[in-house]
Amino acid sequence: MKEQNQTRNISVGIVASVCALAVAVGGGIALWTNLKSTTTKTSDNSQNLTNPSTQNSPNQTLPVPPPATIDSPDSQLSPFSIQPEPKAVTEKTVELYWVKDSAGEIGLVSSGVKIKAANEPEAILTAAFDRLLSGPENTDVVSAIPEGTKIQALTVENNGVYIDLSEEFTSGGGSASMMGRLGQVIYTASSLEPDVKVWIFVGGKPLEMLGGEGLEVSQPITRQNFQQEFQLN
Structure with a gap:
């Protein structure tokens, strides 16, 4: 009987020891799990604080690049910053045409003048007409x-010269004056190329009738047409 009681006490002690060990191990595992979870959350929070881009904020927006400034390489490519190369200026002798009364007969005579302008037909002819409209230096x-007559436009196209004069061109004078001024314009406009066709406009409209006497003007007109249609020497 005494031995049975001792055996029962040993068994109970062993069971109690095993239970205590199990509880200790379980508590340790739970503690380790809690520590690991806490460490992981702390690490995640630390990463979120150091890297704001990982936060899922509803107000988060992508960064916007600053606008280009004057010193920006992109702004230097603007077509407005590209300055055109200056056109070469040349000196050229051009024939201007005037009216001369010789023994009661009106004719056209030429005088050579030196023009400084860009080396382009339009620029040269425009400068020539500016000199023509300012009047002759020779009193003969x-x-x-x-x-008061002015050039409103002058262009040189593949098919001829187009010149637009102000309204003053058609004012005053008889038929002889009308033919003389028409010849001055045609011959001066064709001074660079004698056979070129000339279109004359007044106030933006094609010139069809010149003067109160109704001097009819065909368009386009050349030196040859002028000599055939009008009697000027």
């Missing part, structure tokens, strides 16, 4: 073109 000749 006159201009039949009325004072």
Whole structure:
């Protein structure tokens, strides 16, 4: 009986020891799990604080690059910053045409003048007409073109020269004056190329009738046409 009681006490002690060990191990595992979870959350929070881009904030927006400034390489590629190369200026002798009364007969005479302008037909002819409209320097000749006449436009195209004069061109004078001023314009406009066709406009409209006497003007007109249609020497 005494031995049975001792055996029962040993068994109970062993069971209690095993239970205590199990509880200790379980508590240790739980503690380790809690520590690991806490460490992981702390690490994640630390990464979120150091890397704001990982936060899922509803107000988060992508960074916007700053606008280009004057010193930006992209702004230097703007077409407005590219300056055109200056055109070469040349000196060229051009024939201007005037009216001369010789023994009661009106004819056209030429005088060579030196023009400084860009080396382009339009620029040269425009400068030539500016000199023509300012009047002759030689007192032996006159201009039949009325004072105040201005060039509104002058272009040189593949098919000829187009010149637009102001309204003053058609004012005053008889038929002889009308023919003289028309010849001055045609011959001066064709001074670079004698056979070129010339279109004449007044106030933006094609010139069809010149003067109160109704001097009819065909368009386009050349030196050859002028000599055939109008009697000027």
